[in-house]
């Protein structure tokens with residue numbers, strides 16, 4: 001951060017003690033004048049920049065500050081609440097102010113604290129919506145990204161990385177507008193569904209009038225009691241072959257952007273993929289296994305016995321047939337040669353109103369240093385993937401997720417410094 005920038009907002013920083021005083025004043029004022037939540041937050045001092053530290057004592061806590069945002073190389077949690085947002089602000093200054101406001105709130109949420117201190121004044125809406133009270137931090141991670149549409153909207157087209165463009169149309173896509181695109185995203189993952197939801201709900205509430213939710217999706221992963229890879233709704237272990245989140249050198253090759261204002265950030269691709277469970281459930285186990293190229297129970301590649309056994313997609317049996325069929329999902333994904341970090345969650349959202357079938361599937365999420373990596377894999381799956389018989393891609397979005405925040409800085413600062 002440059003000295004002048006630092007000055008600009010350090011001047012605005014207030015201590016926690018002053019903040020509490022302000023809160024008291026604000027509450028008194030609100031009772032007289034302000035009506036909405038925006039007024040409450042303003043009076044409570046949240047339009048000024050407050051530095052909140054990562055708690056050193058909170059249980060099940062993921063750190064907010066660091067080189068990268070949380071929720072990318074963080075161990076996968078049990079739950080996600082993913083929201084794609086439309087911005088209502090019309091200037092970059094307003095967006096910057098919003099990110100400054102969100103930063104301390106995000107730290108507090110990830111500490112498992114309330115968004116703001118409780119007020120005893122019952123005549124105003126409470127600062128925090130309250131449903132996470134008594135739940136601990138639950139390994140909450142919050143990842144924020146910006147979509148391609150944001151840059152044109154706010155006169156920042158010159159700062160839009162060339163890689164950040166809407167994904168191309170893929171052959172079997174049946175995308176619905178209501179699950180596609182977005183100016184911003186918030187990915188909240190936690191080991192408790194209510195903690196994840198609470199995070200998005202409160203960040204959006206604190207941004208009242210500045211953003212609105214375009215589409216959102218809750219999801220879950222269920223881990224075996226003894227640990228290991230969770231199964232998706234087709235009952236196959238999902239997430240076996242992935243870059244190790246502990247191998248920073250490999251992540252530098254696959255996940256982290258290494259240039260421009262996004263350096264240290266990553267591109268997030270989200271695909272809402274409906275899985276036709278009824279059709280799948282009528283399919284023989286043999287065909288199911290041929291669909292993925294893996295054994296269902298062990299998760300091992302076909303012809304092998306253990307989940308993490310190595311395999312060669314070109315290997316053939318005595319009849320000259322591929323052991324892992326060349327139309328299987330894993331064969332085609334591997335053949336693409338591209339690598340991505342998958343961080344997906346299952347969803348079950350009632351039934352399709354037109355067919356009565358389960359509205360269930362996978363909120364597929366991958367991180368990569370360039371969306372081209374995802375595109376290469378998806379193109380390889382293309383029309384050939386045997387899994388196409390059982391899935392429909394309904395939603396799609398791509399976001400550039402900011403680098404991590406350093407203590408004393410704020411979310412997205414590098415973007416605004418580049419202006």
Ligand code: HEM
Pocket residue numbers: 232234236237238239240241242271273274275292294329330333334340361362364374377378381391
């Ligand atoms: C409903 C949608 C999907 C389901 C149910 C699904 C399921 C699976 C399963 C069970 C595996 C094997 C186990 C593993 O390594 O995790 C796998 C592997 C993989 N999938 Fe998917 N997948 C889906 C969509 C996608 C999409 C959209 C992409 C990217 C375009 C993708 C890319 C991959 C990759 C890269 C692998 C690892 C391949 C390797 O072994 O090298 N998947 N998927």
